[in-house]
Amino acid sequence: MAESVTIHGELDLLARAGHLFSSVTEEFVCAARDLDTWPRPRSQETARARVRASRVRRVRKLFSPTALVGEESRQGLVELAGSGAQVRIAAGALPHETIVMDRRYAILAGADAPTGRAYTVTTEPAVVGGVYALFEAAWEAATDLASFLRGEQPHLDEGSRAVLRALGSGATDEAAARELGMSLRTYRRRVAELLAALDAGSRFQAGVRAGELGLTG
Template identity: 70%
Template sequence: MAEIVTIRGDLELLARTEHVFSSIREEFICAARDLNTWPNPGARQAARNRMPTSGTHQIRKLLSPAALADEDSRGHLSELVDHGAHVRIAATALPHETIIIDRRFAILAGVQAPGGREYTLTTAPTLVGTVHALYEAAWETATDLKAFLSGDQPHLNAESRTILRTLGSGATDETAARELGMSLRTYRRRVADLLDTLDAGSRFQAGMRAGELGLSG
């Protein structure tokens, strides 16, 4: 593979990196906003299937607080820790997904796009080393999963996240309720519940609090 390659789409990425995922020797590390590092469910499962199930390689995952907003995600991450993985939660939302394998191979994910997410794959030692150093700096300031969970971070389901986004969009309550398919009274009750969950005294404070926790994306 050339030192730097740009490709588009999850399936092409997997096709180009099959040999890398199946030959991890020392360390697999990733940084992600949430657990859906691979947007395509089939691609996510295929990546897991290609990773060695035995050996001495270390697994480290650095995630945004938003990754813990539902019970299934919390349970999955706790299970990973029980099986020997190291998981830490960053203080704020991480921008995009990054994977580094054995300090010799890095995958940098771009933003979602209609034609598929664009990925940059590199084996260039200087670039991989720089990405790894940035990862280590973020890792050092992050909080261990169990310690983070003991801080009783708020749970936000999909509906609460959607309501949070409507608050940040500036839409009127009437418009937001209509877009969400609920009555105005129900919408305002859900907003009040959300303020209580985030321990916020106003809608503005709710947005600030969600941003601090990485829950507003």
């Protein structure tokens, strides 16, 4: 097979590169916008079954935050993580699906076209290596699905955010309360509520959570 080949339409992709999916032994990595990578359910099933059957050692999937919008698609991610794959959420959008198998083959999806979506399948080491390195960098900086979901819980209203900002500024309670135009008692009540919302046992712990969740900038 040529080192690089472009295929139009997913049916063609499955027909001509499908065997690659079942040949994976070490690692299967995949970056995509959401779970609906394969428009036709049957293709998705086929590919998944092949990957599963191959008992690949490590499966990593990186998604855009978009993948978490709907309840059912969120559920799908959780199931995916439950079935052994490592799932992370990247900061930005991932409009193009990208797959790397065993660091030997890469499949890159292009835009939709009248003739079917374009897929490039390559074994070119420089391309595979470069794509893999970029994936690695994006992966490294992405947050794990579990902690992403855990950290998503606190729906903070504007008041709580103001308290958070005051707390983060390093001011004392007295100064912060004056700043926010409320009494010391109320301010502290707010802080206590915040700690409860963040499930923190101390102000320090709440600070850590806030910092991790990027609630300060």
